[in-house]
Amino acid sequence: MSALIMDGTSVATSALAETAERVRDFTARVGRPPVLATVLVGDDPASHTYVRMKRSRCARVGIGSRSVELPATTTTAELVGLLAELSGDPAVDGILLQHPVPGHVDERAAFEAIAPHKDVDGVTTRSFAAMAFGLPGFASCTPGGILRLLDAYDVPLPGRRAVVVGRSPILGKPVALLLLARDATVTCCHSKTADLAEVVREADVVVAAVGRPELVRGEWVKPGAVVVDAGYNPGNVGDVEHATARERAGLITPVPGGVGPMTIALLLEQTARAAEANAGLA
Amino acid sequence: MSALIMDGTSVATSALAETAERVRDFTARVGRPPVLATVLVGDDPASHTYVRMKRSRCARVGIGSRSVELPATTTTAELVGLLAELSGDPAVDGILLQHPVPGHVDERAAFEAIAPHKDVDGVTTRSFAAMAFGLPGFASCTPGGILRLLDAYDVPLPGRRAVVVGRSPILGKPVALLLLARDATVTCCHSKTADLAEVVREADVVVAAVGRPELVRGEWVKPGAVVVDAGYNPGNVGDVEHATARERAGLITPVPGGVGPMTIALLLEQTARAAEANAGLA
Numbered sequence: 001m002s003a004l005i006m007d008g009t010s011v012a013t014s015a016l017a018e019t020a021e022r023v024r025d026f027t028a029r030v031g032r033p034p035v036l037a038t039v040l041v042g043d044d045p046a047s048h049t050y051v052r053m054k055r056s057r058c059a060r061v062g063i064g065s066r067s068v069e070l071p072a073t074t075t076t077a078e079l080v081g082l083l084a085e086l087s088g089d090p091a092v093d094g095i096l097l098q099h100p101v102p103g104h105v106d107e108r109a110a111f112e113a114i115a116p117h118k119d120v121d122g123v124t125t126r127s128f129a130a131m132a133f134g135l136p137g138f139a140s141c142t143p144g145g146i147l148r149l150l151d152a153y154d155v156p157l158p159g160r161r162a163v164v165v166g167r168s169p170i171l172g173k174p175v176a177l178l179l180l181a182r183d184a185t186v187t188c189c190h191s192k193t194a195d196l197a198e199v200v201r202e203a204d205v206v207v208a209a210v211g212r213p214e215l216v217r218g219e220w221v222k223p224g225a226v227v228v229d230a231g232y233n234p235g236n237v238g239d240v241e242h243a244t245a246r247e248r249a250g251l252i253t254p255v256p257g258g259v260g261p262m263t264i265a266l267l268l269e270q271t272a273r274a275a276e277a278n279a280g281l282a
Numbered sequence: 283m284s285a286l287i288m289d290g291t292s293v294a295t296s297a298l299a300e301t302a303e304r305v306r307d308f309t310a311r312v313g314r315p316p317v318l319a320t321v322l323v324g325d326d327p328a329s330h331t332y333v334r335m336k337r338s339r340c341a342r343v344g345i346g347s348r349s350v351e352l353p354a355t356t357t358t359a360e361l362v363g364l365l366a367e368l369s370g371d372p373a374v375d376g377i378l379l380q381h382p383v384p385g386h387v388d389e390r391a392a393f394e395a396i397a398p399h400k401d402v403d404g405v406t407t408r409s410f411a412a413m414a415f416g417l418p419g420f421a422s423c424t425p426g427g428i429l430r431l432l433d434a435y436d437v438p439l440p441g442r443r444a445v446v447v448g449r450s451p452i453l454g455k456p457v458a459l460l461l462l463a464r465d466a467t468v469t470c471c472h473s474k475t476a477d478l479a480e481v482v483r484e485a486d487v488v489v490a491a492v493g494r495p496e497l498v499r500g501e502w503v504k505p506g507a508v509v510v511d512a513g514y515n516p517g518n519v520g521d522v523e524h525a526t527a528r529e530r531a532g533l534i535t536p537v538p539g540g541v542g543p544m545t546i547a548l549l550l551e552q553t554a555r556a557a558e559a560n561a562g563l564a
Contacts (some may be wrong), residue, residue, distance in 0.1 A: 129393060129407030133451050159476040167462060169415050183474040185481060194441040199467060266511040
């Protein structure tokens, strides 16, 4: 038996079409498109690619973007100052700080300089708490995108056992909290987990989010389980040993074409939502 | 075999003695004691008792307290206004809003009106994120007190399986995040968990924090496990079926005399710490 593939590209395409319609409506009513400011610090080629891709998706749905590129020598104070300025700029609706930032920059201080109502990438502590407590606010885009994908495939969550492998502030922890808010029984695993195989075997839903190629072995997957692979390692390899996992899972995301497209779709939808709120339409 | 009892009263007494010394030192240097403002809304007798107890403990370690009692008819706006005023008052070092507040009050809005540097009860979203991300800040007192108690008994956490029963914003979720920050593999259970017995059986450390008398049955406890009972139900009954759990556990907290005293000890220690920071000593 082979798993059904969760087609993130297709689900994201529908979501993007809805966002495009929303953006058309906004632009007609407000007289300008929603605007996402992207901030990039340093010369990391992958980060440049990601930002370019996000800006090009913005353009496709009619969202304007403003690009700020800063040298790798930028200080924390300079970056914080810029983000505070964008937070106060009425012509900017959403702010995306591409991470990772260079090692000498205090990334948390930078994130916190983003006004919560423009935090469309869901990186501030305020957004984190909103996800945890079910308050109004923006979700981190990858975790929020994963939940959308699970919903698109009608994956039941209440009372099911979900296992999240990874505990980063913008991926593992928020996805665990979102699954908990949806009434799953959630286990968080990480590099210190004593017997990862045993924990994954219990899972009705597994989310792999560590950035280690094929860390989650196919033979650990409970037959019929839902496997979400949020890893994206060089060579289009995920955090799950896909070929073998696919033989046991009920549903599985591909890499690429699974979680990735959902992340961008959520970013754009949240930008449209921020613009509506900033314009007093929501 | 019967479990060793984790004596929260005794551990808290040592902690309070340290805080008393800190407070003496602070008072000598600053010329006034640290001050905790307690805010109580409405007529709930249990809440009145808790606040009285906290104020009396403050007095014993030399912390001054300011008591604000508001009628049950207080609006959210009035409460928010008062908490904002106390947040800006240089003569107040820490603020405790006794919960629950009356049903018509937006408790989250009230909590958020407490300045993070005076949030010695650890109830703001900022404090929550600090616990989650290991940032400087104050812990929710019961979760923080539980961690202190585990440390006092040298309970190993890295790689161990911890199960938290309950997911409230000031108890279940923060204790789960603190255990995760200490490298435990953490599972969060709640009312929708399908087979609570099975999940508890996996736990090396169980924290019961739901407020349902003896919900966690003794026979579910893995032999030798550490059992922390944060429940406190009428008649001195915890959330754990103590008599039978005690026969299986390696370590167990009593009710009362386990988690309760640690909660107050942490509140006072955090008030002393807030005062030191507010006076520029820390």
